[in-house]
Amino acid sequence: MVELKSPEEIERMAVTGRFVAETLAELRARAAVGVNLLELEAVVRERIGQRGAQSCYWDYSPSFGRGPFRNTVCLSVNDAVLHGLPFDYALRDGDVLSMDLAVSIDGWVADSATTVVVGTAADEDLRLVRATEDALAAAIEVALPGNRIGDISAAISAVASSYGYPVNTEFGGHGLGRTMHEDPHVSNVGRAGRGFSLRPGLTIAIEPWFARTTDRIVTDPDGWTIRSADGSRTAHSEHTVAITEDGPRILTLVA
Secondary structure, three states, X not given: XXXXXXXXXXXXXXXXXXXXXXXXXXXXXXXXXXXXXXXXXXXXXXXXXXXXXXXXXXXXXXXOOOOXXXXXXXXXXXXXEEOOOOOOOEOOOOOEEEEEEEEEEOOEXXXXXXXXXXXXXXXXXXXXXXXXXXXXXXXXXXXXXXXXHHHHHHHHHHHHHHHOOOOOOOOOEEEOOOOOOEEEEEOOOOOXXXXXXXXXXXXXXXXXXXXXXXXXXXXXXXXXXXXXXXXXXXXXXXXXXXXXXXXXXXXXXXX
């Protein structure tokens, strides 16, 4: 069931979105050679507590994970791309770090992800990150009333194809609002003009993620961390977007 939000409810989601964006910006600034993933997790816990927010990940127990998830941010390094469990690991020069954060404030959720290369960045890693960012921008550009979910999915897959990256279809974007995962599903592969109609009040998380040389994934023994099946590096970009009469509104931006 798809729940359309009122303009007032979208404003409340935007409050959460700004907090998510500001917290991710702080993590990007802190991510440096020698910084431990558990330090970044501690920063997020502190910020959530200071704001009186709630983590959408803590105690999360979906069918695809080995719940409950007992962290407040997903931190995925190099060939890991989704649902990475923070662990005792000091970042190394050239590591690719994807950070995914979803929180709720006063009952309204926002979700965003960003990828950064730590220290000395290899050109091929920067290219991969840029591909996810370009795909996200292209998808947001077509998130217009009257278009369809397939237009968003097709925009993502077209950018991936232009870069030469394969696309996994097992995990993609999703609706959100009162909870982290709502209908509709937003695949990273699709056909333009197909799927659910985009209407004002629809709020979705759009999240292209690519691995350099495969569309297959494997899950770590921890039951959560998802990696590329061939060990190739990965990247992930995500924004929470509201469909409005005036076009797409990105809710997870720093004010």
